[in-house]
Amino acid sequence: MDSYTILCVDDKEANLYALEQLLKNIPEVSVVLAKSGFEALNFLLKKSVDLILLDIQMPEMDGYEVATLVKSNQLTKEIPIVFLTAVFKSDEFKAKGFEVGAIDYLTKPIDDNQLLNKIKLYIKVLKERDKAIFLQHEYQNMTDFMGEGLYVLDTNGHIVYINQAGLNVLGFSLKEMLGKNAHEMIHYKDKFENPILLKECRIHNIFETKAPYIGQENFVKKDGTIIDILVSATPIVEKGKIIKVIVLFQDVSKIVEQERRLLELEMQKSQNYQEFISSLVTIIEKRDTYTAGHSQRVAQYCEMIARHLGIEESEIELLVNSAKLHDIGKISTPDSILLKPSKLTELEYELIKDHLKSGYDILSSVGSYKDVAELMKYHHERYDGSGYPNGFKGDEIPLLAHIMIVADSFDAMTTDRIYKQRKSVKEAILEIQNSSKIEFHPLVVKAVVEIFSDLKEVSYTPQMPTTELEMHRFSYYFKDKLTDLFLIEYQYLVQKLFLKSENPYKKIIRLVNFGNYNKLFGWQEGDKLLILFAQYLKNLYHDCIIFRIEGDDFMLLSDSEIYIDIDSIAKEIFQDSGITIFIEDGVKVTSELEQINV
Structure with a gap:
């Protein structure tokens, strides 16, 4: 099984531990942890990784600086980077992140399913990339194996160098060929067994003509077999004199086979790339x-x-x-x-x-x-x-x-x-x-x-999420990051997706004096109380869609009447907090739904 290394960079040990435990659910993934940008960069200088999950807000060196350095290094610039951050709140953050080379953002708190499915998509692309690279290496190896024979003659016509491909074609060993007269060894007769005199040898005559020669000749193998050879011989001239002749040669009988194999390889490469493209299309379709x-x-x-x-x-x-x-x-x-x-x-x-x-x-x-x-x-x-x-x-x-x-x-x-x-x-x-x-x-x-003009209307093409997994992906937009409740700006889309009635029942809950609570106990304590209240509402009113309107206002929508027990909420959630609960009562929502097919 292929293995892919993911480098997780975060200054919080708890975050690194959570990422490590989550990514263990993907068998092909091995995880490396770094507590700072410097630690991450030091690791990358020694070993390679396939993907970087990078926090932005870190002391000493933030995520943007780390990403900039990674992308500026020839050895690491191709590594994809996904930012994990709680500061993804404006277009400026987006622009800066993509400018330094990020391929995606995930905001904290991180949705486990969303992260796992993104990582699986990235790994699928990496697998297809590796497959294409492997095939390219195979192509290069085949080309090297099918390479032409080559030998070099000195001014006496003696062989001073011959490559392995040439030895393979002729059947001789290196010791048997070096220092020997090439004409006397392999070019002394034609395929009809007629002798070829030295003065008739077109390869040897290059020493006289000083001109390159390309043509078809006959070579004699060690076992006496005479084969047709394509030859390209080139003189090396220095100060007006030939000092060497380089001869490239190839067995004609193998050229057709080579061409067939090359054609098959090209077809395989094309098919492989088509499969790669198809995989990308499939990923897009799923996204x-x-x-x-x-x-x-x-x-x-x-x-x-x-x-x-x-x-x-x-x-x-x-x-x-x-x-x-x-x-x-x-x-x-x-x-x-x-x-x-x-x-x-x-x-x-x-x-x-x-x-x-x-x-x-x-x-x-x-x-x-x-x-x-x-x-x-x-x-x-x-x-x-x-x-x-x-x-x-x-x-x-x-x-x-x-x-x-x-x-x-x-x-x-x-x-x-x-x-x-x-x-x-x-x-x-x-x-x-x-x-x-x-x-x-x-x-x-x-x-x-x-x-x-006579074309049939295009069938319904749903754009809204239809599964729990898709809902998690779309929750980036629909859900409030703190409370995990729906955002009010998407009321009509969410309402049409989850409720049967276009005019559902409504209750608005306003938390009076919540601002004073924040001043007394701090924003963090205020956030904890909001999270607790949101969970309370979800547990108690599971038949309702619940929205966070603003900081301390909430709305419940349902196909049936909604009954809210203020005393129970005050006792269980807001006792001794100084917060007063105000309920805006339950007339049905006026039908303002946009004409959108979701």
């Missing part, structure tokens, strides 16, 4: 359900448009493959941006744009995918030049890319997003028509109008 179906639908729309326009079959194949992989770069997009259930901030939008470059780098690194990479890099450009990354316009963008741009936009319009209701096919076609010569190529728009 973001929208991207999965989206890429396949875009590929289908591209094929429909291309066939309508009479595009050649080979071009259609290229287009379809590019469409399937056009979002492959999202493998590098952090969950915190990829799964955000609301519109992105300006900074987040700039960060997600990087998926285009990541995708291009992944695909262009292998010859068989270079054409795919060259096409997919245009899919966020626009006809009028308003797109990114290069602002290309009009005919600067290939027609195939114009098709993908329209297909990509059409699918985005006609499928559900958490924060945006989909359009009907008719509405989407109208919007595309209105953007002809602005965002979209008019020829492609015309094709869409002609062939998409």
